[in-house]
Amino acid sequence: MTTLDPSAVRRRFPALVAQPEVVHTCAPGGTQILDTALDAMRDAAVQANANQGGAFPASARVGALCDRAKDRFGQLLGSEPEGIVFGPNMTTLAFHLSHALDERLATGGQIACTRLDHDANVAPWLDLAERTGATVRWIDVTADGRLDLDTLADAVTPRTRLLTFPLASNALGTVVDPAPLVAAAREAGALTVMDAVHGAPHLPVDRRAMGVDVVFCSPYKFFGPHAGVMAADPELLASLTPDKVRPSPDTGPERWQTGTASFEAIAGATAAADYLLDEATLDRIGAHEHALAERFLTGLDERPDWTLHGPASAEGRTPTFAVTHRTVDPQRVAQVMAEHHVNVYAGHYYAVEPMRRLGLLDAGGAVRIGFVHYHGPADVDLVLAALDAVG
Structure with missing residues (x-):
């Protein structure tokens, strides 16, 4: 495995060549093409x-x-x-799939969701439950932003018909191990749906090896255009009746x-x-991004006015970080960083459940800083300098 040269990688992205002064750490919301x-x-x-x-x-x-x-x-x-x-995006595809699952949930079964998910992997299933009378149970999140597997047994029961979860959190960067979730779903005879939108730019995805029935991803999160992709067991798709002309x-x-x-x-x-x-290749990307994550976390640890929400280690996470300042509102932080040519998003980024669970939803959310493989160590340092400029 050879290492990645960020300068060589950047030349493959016309937007980065055209804007060399900008650090696009808004990547979790959409990468450059x-x-x-x-x-x-x-x-x-x-x-x-x-x-x-x-x-x-x-x-x-x-x-x-x-x-x-x-x-x-x-x-x-x-x-x-x-x-x-x-399809046009993951959200549209997920709602489309949810409509085809009405019959499977019509007997009033249960749906298990996680409080780590983007709302595109929550709202379609809440709507499905409302239409069918199904009950929604939740797999909770720990204080450090990981799935609380101690709540899995209560969330997945013999009446569970569908279990949904993320490969990685778009808000906190937390990586999820599918194995215990898939095992619980199989024991209950439930379908599994995995949102790999945030995970796909950083992690290998193997639907069959993971034992997952349906995987969603969005190419605009891994250097392509705005679009959505559903990868599903063909036999499952054949057994369902989608809305169509x-x-x-x-x-x-x-x-x-x-x-x-x-x-x-x-x-x-x-x-x-x-x-x-x-x-x-994702193995080279993973090694490069791990080094970026370690560099950022080391720098953030040296700045006591900032709080990290989510895993504190580079292990078990993507290089996506939710941070808040001790006194400055997240929207103001994002504005100051933009003035220093560092692009970030602030708010909840449609991750309503994790933000609510961590007490951030009604406090303006957090600032999301996200690196991908076209960033290098110098970009991390520029981001840290922009954090210092906030005050």
């Missing part, structure tokens, strides 16, 4: 500006583009190509894609998947 992803989107718009099913070359190219996309995302996510579904296919993943897909986005997303599979 890779050069080959941008090229693929343009090529698709020029050479494959058509729909599928036509007898002409552009339509054939669209079909080939989609077939390759399913194959590459199958490799990236450890799932069969026949279970890869594309009558002419849509009755079999295969396309029956889950409502309306015409954004083929440009699929092309760009596939180029991002190629990059993670063939070039940067």
Whole structure:
């Protein structure tokens, strides 16, 4: 395994080349787009500006583009190509899936959710429970922002029909081990849904090896365009009835894609998947990001006015950090940091449950600082300097 050279990596991202003075630590909300992803989107718009099913070359190219996309995302996510579904974003896909699960929950079963999740992996299941009369039980979070597995036994019972959880917290960076959750779900005969949106830029995802029924991710979080991907057990998808128009296919993943897909986005997303599979690779990314996390945590520990919310070690986390200042409001912190060319978000970032659990929801949330592999040690130091500028 060779190390990553941040300067070489940055040259692959036109937005970073165009704005060399800016530190984009807003990455958990969306990364910058890779050069080959941008090229693929343009090529698709020029050479494959058509729909599928036509007898002409552009339509054939669209079909080939989609077939390759399913194959590459199958490799990236450890799932069969026949279970890869594309959509506008993870949230839309999750709501779409939830509607297809009404019949399974109609007998008043139970749904287990975690208080570590982004709301895209909570709200669809709360709506499902409301429609079907199901009961929602919660897997809690500890004071240091990890799943409290002591609450798992109460949350998952023989009546549980669905268990949902994140691979990693988009707010706190906490990495979740799927194994105990999947084991509990299997014992109950429940389906499992994993939100890998935050985890996918940092961690390997293997749906089949993890034993998970459905995985969601969003390519715009790993250097591609705005889009969503659902990787599911093909047999599960075949057993469900999604909302669709009558002419849509009755079999295969396309029956889950409502309306015409954004083929440009699929092309760009596939180029991002190629990059993670063939070039940067997640093992090299992980080693590089671990060093960034250690450097940031060491620096933050030297600044007593700042509080870290979430795991205090670089182990078991992504390089995403929720921090608050002793006296300065998170929105003001974000503004000062922007004035120093460091981009961050402040608030709850749709992670309502973890922010409520940690007592931050009604206090303005926190400032989220997120590194990815195109950052280097100098970027960490610039972020720490911006924290010092807050006061």
